[in-house]
Amino acid sequence: MALLPILRYPDPRLHKIARPVSAFDERLKKLVEDMADTMYDAPGIGLAATQVDVHEQVIVIDVSETRDQLQVLINPEIVWASDDLQVYEEGCLSVPGIYDGVERPSRVRVRSADLLGKTHEFDAEGLMAVCVQHEMDHLKGKVFVEYLSPLKRNRIKTKLQKEERELRRDKQALDAR
Ligand code: QAP
Ligand code: CO
Numbered sequence: 001m002a003l004l005p006i007l008r009y010p011d012p013r014l015h016k017i018a019r020p021v022s023a024f025d026e027r028l029k030k031l032v033e034d035m036a037d038t039m040y041d042a043p044g045i046g047l048a049a050t051q052v053d054v055h056e057q058v059i060v061i062d063v064s065e066t067r068d069q070l071q072v073l074i075n076p077e078i079v080w081a082s083d084d085l086q087v088y089e090e091g092c093l094s095v096p097g098i099y100d101g102v103e104r105p106s107r108v109r110v111r112s113a114d115l116l117g118k119t120h121e122f123d124a125e126g127l128m129a130v131c132v133q134h135e136m137d138h139l140k141g142k143v144f145v146e147y148l149s150p151l152k153r154n155r156i157k158t159k160l161q162k163e164e165r166e167l168r169r170d171k172q173a174l175d176a177r
Contacts, residue, residue, distance in 0.1 A: 075113050
């Protein structure tokens with residue numbers, strides 16, 4: 001089991017665009033395993049490779065209560081989105097402690113590949129629809145706070161930068177002992 005460090009907003013690397021996966025090999029399998037370990041440990045319901053500083057189109061999701069329904073989405077595309085929208089209170093492992101409402105299509109049809117490179121299509125609604133769209137945004141370099149007002153976004157940025165400074169200071173104090 002290997003846990004990967006998660007980039008925290010406002011890290012500029014969260015805005016990099018992920019490239020499609022072309023090699024469905026052992027390296028990809030290891031990346032997916034490490035991402036799943038990292039998501040379950042957090043704990044979270046979704047994680048995009050961008051968040052662990054790997055800029056390839058890979059997502060892991062588990063929205064089940066039992067935490068045993070891992071879904072792996074490689075090179076995902078939204079092939080259809082409903083006209084009706086839903087607002088969901090979103091959070092993000094890269095924006096710890098912050099939650100706010102984001103409006104998105106309530107249902108989507110997704111096409112993506114599995115670890116073997118085989119393409120699948122499925123419909124998502126409810127929490128799964130929110131999660132797929134949130135994680136696919138990460139692959140395009142977009143973080144959910146970018147849907148909020150500039151005022152809210154700046155408050156979040158300032159709060160997280162302050163927390164980051166305090167974390168670094170605590171770590172240095174520990175190292176110096
Ligand atoms: C994205 O988010 C998502 O702030 C996945 O302190 C969120 O797993 C999709 C988390 C909502 C749909 C709805 C956030 C953990 C986890 C935090 C997550 C935190 C600890 C977020
Ligand atoms: Co996120």
